[in-house]
Amino acid sequence: MPAPSSDFCDILLLGTTSIRVGRQELPFPKRYRKALGLLGFLASERDKPHSRDYLAALFWPELDESAARSNLRQxxxxxxxxxxxxxxxxPLQSCRHSIGFRSELVAGLDLATLEHPLPACDSCHADECRLLADLAVRLTPHILSGDFLPAYNLPGCDEFELWLAHKREQLRMQQLLLLQRLITCSQCSGADEQALDYAHLLMKIDPDNEMHLRQVMEMHAAAGHPGAALKLFESFSRRLRRELDVAPEAATLALRDKLLNGMAPRVSLMAPSPFPVIQKVSLVVVLRVQWFSLSQDPEEASQRLYDLDQMTRALLGKKMGAFHLNSAGKGAFFYFGWPNAIVDAAWLAWSAALRLSTWARACQDARVKIGIHCGRLFSSLDNTIPDLLGEITEETARVCHNAQYNQPLVSDKVQQLLAYRGRLHKLQDRRRQSDGTVQALYYQAEENQAATAPASPLQGRDPQLEKLTEIRQDTGPGMVAILAGAGMGKTALVAQWLARQPMQGDTLHRLCCQPDLQPAPLETLFHFLTSHPPSARVGAISSSGRHLYDYEQWISDLDAVNIRDDGQKHRLFSRLVPLLGPLRPSHATLYWLEDVHWCDTLTLEFFIHLARHARPAPFLLVTGHQLPTTMAWPGHCLNLPPLPLSAGQALLQRWLPETASAEHRQQCFHLSGGIPLVLKLLAEHQGTQQIPDALIALFSPDIDRQGRHRELALILAVAGTDTPHEELAALMPEKTTREEIAEAMAAMVESGLLHRVTGTRVRFAHPLIPRILEELNAPSRIRRIRQALMQAVC
Structure with a gap:
């Protein structure tokens, strides 16, 4: 029997369907939908032969024997x-009469991992724990809780459907048994957090079993988190009332009462909430993708849609960090949010939409509709309570419905977030939303627009503008990095500087780096080259003479997969330079890399090489939050500080009405903290009590980064930063000491949310943060904190 080789494939059939060799995922057979069912059947009933006649009748019961066997062969x-x-x-071994699956010819099979024989003993002994610990290393959440062949069915194959239902139930029982044993052994070894994770998976796959609910509640209580246990109870009891109109079992109610009684002496001011508390409000961008197959063959169309859905999930989920919502045959929803700021989330969604539409245009047998909208996500810090998107998905579906094939459509809110990156065309037809308001829709114009000067030139940036001009006039290589946080005016500064430059005959190339969790080598450069029509650009042809449409093929042609030394890198860059077109001696060339924090390192190194060695030397300008941490920047760095008071007042004189008082201008500047974007948004929304979403989006990443300290941050926003630590501890929903409060506040100072005034006194780093914290939490939570404060005063 051969040992599993690294060249053998891994087959995953639980929670997902995938075939991999090493880190490479193999494309699943696209032509036949029944291929997945056949593979699943043979892998499940492995290591024994199955007659061809039986398999042909199982998958093609409507055909005669000859036709069915012919389909089976194909x-x-x-x-x-x-x-x-x-x-x-x-691993599929066949002869004239039978077909079998040899498990020793695969590197890994998740079914075999799940069905690994458990120790025979019933009690938890050291040997059993050791065996289970060795097994747990290979157990992923997909194996422990995933469905077998998820979302897969074969209408018309009744016998196969019966087998599939029985197999899924059998594997589900195996998962339940394995999870129970893992919980017991984790508790015995002191790994309580791991045991709790296993218990939540147990509830996920058997949500109606109250024994599992009570087990998880007791584990939360033992860990010192009775509030989390009560939230689980409330969520479960609401679902019972809604779906079955019944109450929980007496044992579950008794456990609830016991927890409530045990919490009374711990929390003096904040009682457990009798209703589900929304603990977090986040701004997100939602994208809906709906594929359409042009095939006339129903089986081929179903397989094609399944493949496109898997490809979409891989791009948006694994590569771009989107969260998948559902895929119920009417299009898949994805949302982009934390850890990205809302502007980056919108750009991620737009970039993904452009990639998908490009793929769709290259397909001969499929088309796609894409709609993008943004709004608020209501969620709990407890993973067992599902996130709620309210009406965002409904509005996104309407935007998608109005879209043309292969042409993404965005709502006006998303257009405002994307406005500075490129121009979008507005549809002539406007439509009403569900709340009766009128919404405009926008579609793509052309990419890589030249920068235009802002309508209101920035004040207080003359030193940076003069420095840029001085560097450009220098005889050495011109390389400048402008680094600052969101809203500091990096794009406006560059646009204002370019408007002042004599550009007769000069060429400006603006590269918007596309967001990506794992940017591939030279991917930013590839997208720049492919955004221009081949007929208008010499650089749109690869080294092998083919047009640049396939990134993988292009990288392979350039031999840029494994760059091991500087010599290889220099030779690669020499091959890339001609792709950008000739540099004219009599005119200057400027390259502007925008959002360089999304740029892959190899592309940035190439443009540095170009600025150093090309003649005439182009001018390289990069803007973003930060440079890649793995490289040293050889050029100049410009940091943008907050605007001074005089510059802010000058801008407010243009942005605010003439009737605005000097005191109002002073207040606006104080609230802005000298951040230009905040100042502009405050001026645009002056006179309104509600904070605009764009302002909330600017600060929400810093607030989200607080994690478990977010609750204390809200209490500080409502009660005030001067509240004594004893009172803050009493306001916390869980038992908390003065020392823990002090540690949490020190962590918030270190993260930048708070600023230390003296030894013990702190204040929020920006005056708007308390109001934004209230916007990012449910009103019910804020009311409870204020009621508790009133009780303390009385």
């Missing part, structure tokens, strides 16, 4: 081409 051939190769045998 599907089997397709599977063997995917699973096998020149350097690895296929």
């Amino acid at each position: 599907v089997l051939s397709n599977l063997n081409q995917t699973l096998g190769g020149a350097d690895r045998p296929s």
